Structures are given as C-alpha cells and as structure tokens.
Amino acid sequence: MRVVLLSLRLLSAVVLLAFSSLAAMADTTCPTAQLNAGKDIQIDLGPFACVYEDQDRALGIADILSEPQSVLFEPANNGLVDFSFGSARFWVRVRLHNADDTPGTWWITHDIPSADLLRVRQVTADGSISELLNLKGDAPFTARPIPHRHLASSVSLAADETVELVFDYVTGQGTQMPLMAESVASFVKRTQNETASHLTLIAILLGMGIISTLYFYSLEGPPALIYGAYVVSVALWLGHMEGYGFQFLYPNATKFNTYAYPMVGFSSFALGILFVARLTRTRQH
Secondary structure (H helix, E strand, O other): OHHHHHHHHHHHHHHHHHHHHHHHHHHOOOOOEEEOOOOOOEEEOHHHOEEEEEOOOOOOHHHHHHOOHHHHOEEOHHHOOOOOOOOOEEEEEEEEEEOOOOOEEEEEEEOOOOOOEEEEEEEOOOOOEEEEEEEEOOOOHHHOOOOOOOOEEEEEEOOOOEEEEEEEEEOOOOOOOOEEEEEHHHHHHHHHHHHHHHHHHHHHHHHHHHHHHHHHHHHHOOHHHHHHHHHHHHHHHHHHHOOHHHHHHOOOOHHHHHHHHHHHHHHHHHHHHHHHHHHHOOOOO
16 A cells, blocks of 8 residues: 555656646747737837857857757846846847738847847748848947947838747847837837937036036136036936937947947046035145
8 A cells, every 4th residue: 555655656746747847848938929010019028038148159040049949048037138247148039920910010129238249130930040130349330220329120020920039149248138129100209209308308407507617617717617527528428328429429439439438427427526626625625
C-alpha cells in the first residue's frame, strides 16, 4: 500500500512539474499587438515585447530566428524595454497584426538616448526579412528614414497580415527604449502638440529670463549677465533633451550631440553657482 501511495505521489509531482514547465514556457510567449488600419491609434508596445540580452554579442539575426521565441526571450519586465546598463547586444521582438480588412501603415517609435548601433528588421510569415533601419552611432540626422526628432520606422501591413519586428542595439549609455505603434495621423498630431508645449515652455523661460536679467542688471550690474547666460543655457539644455538641437542646430555633429547633454547640463549648473556666488559676494563673506 505504501508503495502505491509513494508511486501516486511521485506521479503527481511529475505531472505538476510538467504543467509548471508548460506554464512557464507559455508565460515567455508574448502576445501579438492588434492594429486597426481604419482608426487613429496609439499603442504602447512594451507589454507586447519579448527581450533577450546577448552578453557576448555572439548571435545574429539567423540565430535569433532559428530558435522558438520562448527559448531565448522573455517578456519585458513590467512592460518596459530596459536592460539597465551594459555592453551586451540587446534584442527585442514584437509581433504586429493588422486586424482590419484594409492595408495600413503605422510608424513605430523606438526612441533610445544614444546607441552605437540600432537595427530594425521586419520578418514576414514566410520568413522573408527586410531591413527598416540600420543606424550607427556616428550617423547624421539625415540618415533617419523618418526625418523627425523621434526615432521611428515605417511599417506597412496588408489586410489580416502578421509580421514580427526584431530590434537589436548596442549602447554605452542607458538601454531603455520606449516602443510605440501609431497611425501616421496620430504620430503627427501627438508630436505637434508636444512641440507646441515645449516651445511655449522655452519661450516663457526666456521671456522671464530677459525680464529678470534686466532687473538684476539695474541692481547689481555685470553679475546679471551671468544670470542671463544661465537662463539661455537652461533653454538650450531643454531643447537638446527633447531632440530639437540635433534636428535643427547641429544635424551633422553626431558626436557633439552624444555628449552635449552632460556638457550643457554642467554648464548650466556652473553658471547658476557662479551667479549666486557673485550676487551674495561669497568670497567676501
């Protein structure tokens, strides 16, 4: 009797382990993002993304596609594509399906602060691969397929078609990559609203800065010019942070664009400290 009970317990444990393994495998299969060509849509693709960190940078696109998605990849943590910091090659896979009976085009926003290499490939159901983007870190702004401060690729799907997008990138900075699928009309409307709010904020900042500089100059003289320079540097920092600098001011200065963020930020910090030191006469006190 004891042998029978022990056998049943062992069989139950094996069955439970098998079901647990199947459930774990199912959890590593990411859902397909449903797109609709007949609507202006905006979808966060983070919850649909599967990710893999290739520490040795040993795998290519053929290696990635030869294995089932559940073998190497796992769902993005909390729906956010972010590997923290590292020198690996980072892979992201997202499946898209046109749920409408008409063809459609969407723009996929895949912003990343700075990448040494970023590639986007589209894989169709029959296994054919087309390259949507191959951008190196020293590429000028004109190398972008969509000339916009947001880094984006265009995807066109036939009615009821399903494709997979495969991203791989290498970066020496932060690895977070927001992913979004939008209809072209939604992308244009959203970015225009963003630009209007950003320019309004910068205009208010500069306007108040000019008034404050004139006021301080009437009281303290030349130190007020340091304050004016501080306000201008903050406006430049905001513009660079949102990508306007690279798009309009220095589109060919890729290396400068990479390092301008900390340079302008530290300049603003230094000018602010210098102004306060001159205004309060820190050295005398």
